[in-house]
Amino acid sequence: MNPITLTIIYMTIMTGPVITLLSSNLFVMWVGLEMNLLALIPLMTKDSNPRSTEAATKYFLTQATASMILLLSILINFKQLGLWVFQPETDSTVMTMVFISLAIKLGLAPFHSWLPEVTQGINLSAGLILLTWQKIAPLSILLQFHMLINPHLLTLSAIISVLMGAWNGLNQTQTRKIMAYSSIAHMGWMISILSYNPTLTVLNLLIYITMTTPMFFIFNTHSFTSISSMSLMWAKMPMAMPMVSLILLSTGGLPPLTGFLPKWAIITELMMNNNLPLASLMAMAALINLFFYTRMIYSTSLTTFPSNNNSKMYIHQPHTKTNNTLPPMMIISTLMLPLSPLLL
Template identity: 40%
Template sequence: MVFSPSRCLFTSTLILGITIAVSSSSWLGAWMGLELNLLSFIPLILMKDNQYSSEAALKYFLIQALGSTVLLISAVMILIKIDMFTASLTSALLLKAGAAPFHSWFPPTLEGMMWSQALMLMTIQKIAPMSLLSFYIKEQEILVSMSVILSAIVGALGGLNQTFLRKLLAYSSINHMAWMMSALMMSESAWVLYFVVYSLVNMSVVMLMMVSQSYHFNHLVKFTSHKPATKMIMSMSLLSLGGLPPFTGFIPKWMIIQQLCSMKMFLILGFLLTSSLFTLFYYLRMTMSSLVLSSFKTKWNLNFKHFNNKIIFMSLSVNLMGLILISLASMVMT
């Protein structure tokens, strides 16, 4: 990925928009930050000049503009002491974050993006909506709890019949949104920890997909003809994203499970754990495709020149960090 001046400029203003939205003391300032973030992300989507990117940019703009309109109207109504609009404001933030039941735009939009933009949409583009959601999450606990349950179900079942990798990771992101909102219902530090771990693990998966130019299940067979170390790292990254112990992705889920048990929120916990089994199934299916299956056709078309030691070391470090964290946690508890 080439960092052109325009890409650096729009990335900087995108981060500035997130910073303004998160640090603002008023809803008008938060809205301005969200709009700056939106206007910076659209050109990044359009860096790849094709019809899919244009369609994705248009979908993203329309949905985010709708969310911003509802958010601004709701914020004005709240300022004049009409508290019934807190539900619509919360719904607008859920729409912007891509959480169920406002998720239908998320998979097709992400499908039209390149891997680098898709990674941004699944990670840093969720920071501002989730941070703003924390202001009314206690007041709208029923609405957020319903969104947690629906996101867990949609993310788990939606990815089962997917063969396109970006759509599959989109449904995976919706499922992880359920875990992040559950963490946000406990404390801001819990969701920040989950978000950081999810972003790192997701980045390790997306980077491997990006350098191998994999967009479909059939492309995963490229990994069977490569070095065993690369195949193993790809498998570990996917299993870590699924939250399988003892990999890094399991650590924040383990903490959330403990907190939900202590808060006696067993209904939400049941849906989260059940959905994790379904998501782990399609991660295992991807793992089997990259580790076991073989294709004679793709062996002649491999291009792994960009697989360097930095990417392999980064992915290995991120996904094996869980072993160290579990050891440290056990030492602290004893």
């Protein structure tokens, strides 16, 4: 792809959520979402194969439907109140439509089925943007107006998302689909606490991004697209093998790693608000997530070939890929739990 074109695309992707975050006008927020949507499609089809084209088409149709629902709710609200912002007087049906549109964009259950298929069909770099940066703009709108949305609707979507993300990830062997179902489950954790403490939602999003980014960097550097291909990590990058295991355990929420912090804080907040059934159900679903992360660790660390390590040969090859940002991101994604008193 032309470097100038690629620069414009990335600048548009970066600008879209910023416009949504900084705006107080609903129509301008919608414009920011559309910029984000249209700029990602060329990155999805960069490989130019039928699978990526199909994934980009699914993504466009799904996101365009969500955008039209959101625009319709904005126009109905403007017709009723004459304002380009949601108010406590806004009709509850309008706010339900807003939540449905944002749930589609975030990949929340029961509107989640497009996310694993799209993530599987695109390249790993576009998949990283889809599962991290693309979540910021819709979630920022949800954070601004969550008090106007029925809390029972938020709780129901959170429960379904956590259960679907955990259960459907069990029978997956493709790393991109596993990370997509992990994203669905993490979105459920974020939405579950939105009615009680929105600050924990932001903390969960930041930690989720810091854990997902190094995993995709590793997958992209050595083309680990399936669990079976991850068994080659022992020969390609033995020094990173224990760190990958730690990142996966951190993503699963195992103490004393960074990923335990948001789950610990969210469960504590739910129990303080007398919501013990939801906290118990989400804690049990987290164990299912931890199971398929452990299965990936088994393929990475415990399944090795009966041969000598040939990493010295890879080091001297001129085409060996390196990523200088990977070590600090690995440290952040695994060792940030001691900072929990400051973060909370």
